[in-house]
Amino acid sequence: MPTVEFLPSGLSAEVPPGTEILEAIRQAGIDLDASCGGQGTCGACLVRVVAGRVEPSASPPAGEIDTGCVQACTTRVLDGRVTVEVPEQTGREDGRLVGEDAERLPLDDLLPGGWDLDPLAARCLLQVPPARLQDGLSDLDRVERALAGLSEEWSAQEVVYTLSAMRTAAEALRASDGLATATLIREPGRLQLIGIEAGNRTSSVHGIVVDLGTTTVAVQLVDLGTGRILATRTDYNAQIPCGVDVISRINYARRAGGLEELRRRAVDTINRLIHRLADGQEIHASEIVSAVISGNTTMIHLLLGLPPEYIRLEPYSPTVLESSPLRAAEVDLEIDPYAGVFLSPCVGSYLGGDITAGLLCTDLATDATDISLFIDIGTNGELVIGNAEFLVGCACSAGPAFEGGGIDCGMRAASGAIERVEVDPETGRARYSTIGDVAPRGICGSGIIDLLANLLLTGWIDPAGRLDRSRASPFIETDGKRARYLLVPAEESPTRKPIAISEAGIENILRAKAAVYSASSLMLAQIGLAPSDLAKIYVAGGFGRFLDLEKAIVIGLIPDLSREKFRYIGNASLMGSYLVAVSGEFRQRQLDLARRITNIELSADPAYMDQYTGALFLPHTDLGNFPSVAGAVARARARGRGSANG
Numbered sequence: 001m002p003t004v005e006f007l008p009s010g011l012s013a014e015v016p017p018g019t020e021i022l023e024a025i026r027q028a029g030i031d032l033d034a035s036c037g038g039q040g041t042c043g044a045c046l047v048r049v050v051a052g053r054v055e056p057s058a059s060p061p062a063g064e065i066d067t068g069c070v071q072a073c074t075t076r077v078l079d080g081r082v083t084v085e086v087p088e089q090t091g092r093e094d095g096r097l098v099g100e101d102a103e104r105l106p107l108d109d110l111l112p113g114g115w116d117l118d119p120l121a122a123r124c125l126l127q128v129p130p131a132r133l134q135d136g137l138s139d140l141d142r143v144e145r146a147l148a149g150l151s152e153e154w155s156a157q158e159v160v161y162t163l164s165a166m167r168t169a170a171e172a173l174r175a176s177d178g179l180a181t182a183t184l185i186r187e188p189g190r191l192q193l194i195g196i197e198a199g200n201r202t203s204s205v206h207g208i209v210v211d212l213g214t215t216t217v218a219v220q221l222v223d224l225g226t227g228r229i230l231a232t233r234t235d236y237n238a239q240i241p242c243g244v245d246v247i248s249r250i251n252y253a254r255r256a257g258g259l260e261e262l263r264r265r266a267v268d269t270i271n272r273l274i275h276r277l278a279d280g281q282e283i284h285a286s287e288i289v290s291a292v293i294s295g296n297t298t299m300i301h302l303l304l305g306l307p308p309e310y311i312r313l314e315p316y317s318p319t320v321l322e323s324s325p326l327r328a329a330e331v332d333l334e335i336d337p338y339a340g341v342f343l344s345p346c347v348g349s350y351l352g353g354d355i356t357a358g359l360l361c362t363d364l365a366t367d368a369t370d371i372s373l374f375i376d377i378g379t380n381g382e383l384v385i386g387n388a389e390f391l392v393g394c395a396c397s398a399g400p401a402f403e404g405g406g407i408d409c410g411m412r413a414a415s416g417a418i419e420r421v422e423v424d425p426e427t428g429r430a431r432y433s434t435i436g437d438v439a440p441r442g443i444c445g446s447g448i449i450d451l452l453a454n455l456l457l458t459g460w461i462d463p464a465g466r467l468d469r470s471r472a473s474p475f476i477e478t479d480g481k482r483a484r485y486l487l488v489p490a491e492e493s494p495t496r497k498p499i500a501i502s503e504a505g506i507e508n509i510l511r512a513k514a515a516v517y518s519a520s521s522l523m524l525a526q527i528g529l530a531p532s533d534l535a536k537i538y539v540a541g542g543f544g545r546f547l548d549l550e551k552a553i554v555i556g557l558i559p560d561l562s563r564e565k566f567r568y569i570g571n572a573s574l575m576g577s578y579l580v581a582v583s584g585e586f587r588q589r590q591l592d593l594a595r596r597i598t599n600i601e602l603s604a605d606p607a608y609m610d611q612y613t614g615a616l617f618l619p620h621t622d623l624g625n626f627p628s629v630a631g632a633v634a635r636a637r638a639r640g641r642g643s644a645n646g
Contacts, residue, residue: 002077006030007050007085017079021047021054022072025086026261031241032072032086040074047072052082118584119224120340121185121290123205124150128178139169143182143196158190162338165193172198183289185340186584187325194289194338206230206288208277208335209577210270211354212295212303213237214246214379215403216412217266218574219273221281224290227582230281232574233273236412238265239302244400245379246298246350250308263305271334288335291328292577294344296352296380296395297321303331316349316601322594344577345591348599350395355382356594357576360586361569362538365391365593370535373520375558376572377402377541381516384597385523385534391593392527394600396519401512402445402541407505409487411442418447418487418499420548425458428473430487439494443487443501446547448509451501453551455485456618459636463617465506510616513557517620518611519602520559525611526600531559531625540572553629556619560626 004024005012013027022045025032032045040057046069056075072084126146131139140161148155161169165183172180175198183195183205205225211218218234239262243249253259270293278285293303297318301308306319322345329337344353355376359365364372367387374384379400384393404410404417411417415436421443422431432447434440443451455461460468460476467476467483475486477500488499524531537558539547549566552558558566569575579586602608614621623630 002052002079002082004028004052004077004082004084007083009086015077018076020073021070021075021077021082021084023255024077025072025084030086031238040071045072046070046087048085049075050083050085052080052084053078054082117227117582119186119205119207119222119227119290119582120292120342120580120587121183121205121207121224123181123183123202123225123289125200125202126150126178126180126182128173128180130178139173140166143169143173143180143193147182147184147191147193154191160190160192162192162194164338165196169196172196175199183336185290185325185338187340192325192338192340194336194340204283204287206283207290207292207581208274208288209574209581210291210293210295211357211571211574211577212266212270212293212299213354213573214249214296214299215240215244215400215405217269217273218571219270219277220574220578221277221288222578222581224582229578231277233276233280235269235273238269244405245397246296246308247312247397249302250298250312253302253308259302259305259307262302266299266303267332271332274334285334286336289339290581291333291335291339291341292344292581293341294353294357294573294577296354296382297346297349298352300343300346300353311349314604318346318349321346321348322591342580344573344580345594347393347594347597348395348601350380350397351382351384351393351597351599352395353594354573355384355393356590356597357574357580358540358569358572359384359593360576360579360590361540361572362536362567364538365589365596367535371529371533372536372538373534374538375516375520375540377516377539377557379403379405381512381519383516383519383523385520385527385529386597390527391597392523392600393597394519394523394602396515396602398512398515399508401448401505401508404442404444404448406508407443407448408484408502409442409499410448410505411444413444413446414441416441416494417444418442419444419450421447421450421454421487423451423454423458423460425460428458428460428471428475428485430475430485432487440488440492440499441494442499448501449551449555449557450548451485451487452506452509452618453548453554456554457632457636459638460485461506461618462637463619463633465503465510465618467503509555510618513555514612514615517556517558517615518608521611521615522602522605522608523600525607526605531561534559534561534565536565536567537561538567538569538572540569553626554619554632556615556617556626560619560628 001014003014011028013024015024048069054075056070128142128146144159181197181201185192207222207224209220217237220232221230242252298308311318323343326341328335328339344357346352371387376382381396381398404412416438417435418432418440419435420433484500484502486500490498553560619626619629
């Protein structure tokens, strides 16, 4: 079989003739982004063939023909030895994101008044009477009676036992004269007893909560005995090289072995974070006895190894929306193998459990009169409008632009990411600040929004996203019909490479913001409301806490409303998952929410494209929708025309 050697790593793989180079790269254990899921449409998987015979089935991008570059996903290995140079992947050097330390949640604000800690898993101390001759009771019968004596609620529930608990029960009950610790998982209508240990072991009981995002994964470690969050860790979703959005990953899952690879990558990401958390708190991962996982519908399908392709095919029917509790061993989580794994219920193909979890952090479904809007902005945009009487939701494909994907110099919100930008109206030079106040490595979502807003307000860009070529500026570079804006010259960059954003990258931002804004406009129109009818707008998402509200309105990402109406709630999916882990009331509230939301499929509504097209400008084709911005935009355009004429 042909051998494919990869430079500069020196790794290699033996593959049958006709194998795509991308598959050989995977077999060699190398990560290479294939943003479109290996469909040959994004050009992200360019490699250079140094030696050997290959057969491209698609033309390389313009400008790459003479360099030996091909797309790895559409080029097959023929025979003999092949040597391929794989470019170094950037933007993931440290494998960590900003904000890893836990922010202590304001429990008194989030949980109902007078709440009792009611975690999904608990360890309780039992005094189990000794066995007596002819009492007719087994060891487990006596454990069950002791449990019933602790709680009237528990006495009415069925108790079931894992084989592991049954195997340890006899010795545990006799080792300490009947003093034993039972580890319980609360499930609907029953208690699952997963462990019985001798003596008092109630001081250590832990759970994890997980936000399984398309781009990033966040995991919190919770002390279930006190409800205290011990730490938070975040990392990039290891599925990214297989596609940057859910559609590309659905496509990738159709490849031979693709679904299992995606499942394993998701599980590996979560397990890596679990071990990082456990090591940091000096506990063993086996002491973690429950998990709550929230994610969009596709991410949950991929985590469970369920075929996701029917999510994107009409009539858009997923395999599961509400799952029964699972065991950790079934999902391959490296915690107690019998730990309960609870998945936040989804609503539709693209409205997932991350949203039903996030809504728990708002009063959207509990306010009887005021109507509010919830927007979660990430790789996918999910929106819900309503109050205590009705809830309507939808999802749109924003793409990864707000998290740095599809942007020439884009990166996630990590150290060195440009997060704030000002543009000199006379010279066009950018003044910026970076996360961590270190040398710039790229620009993240909040910085991109800042940049576009300032370019617009200073007249260096027009509403269609085209850079102004008529004014002389060393920071606008042209190449034929295309231009790019130079943020950081090469001599100021630590990599000695310029940091710039092209008009193609700007187009990606326009498409992303248009998807979010048009989705909210369409939902409001369908229920006969105007933006001014909204009492509050909750903004959630990975970059929401860094978002400059004014700049987001300038580019037309969110409605132009009174600023007092906006509420930032950060990673609401993670916060909501925490509430589910510690509060029975919120567990029931989440189920009720999921069953109440009316899901709108935007792709089935012909009016959506009209809304979307109108939003493909800065801030919008109808400036009447953005009264606070219209005057500033007009003045900026006049300034640009005046400078060019002068």
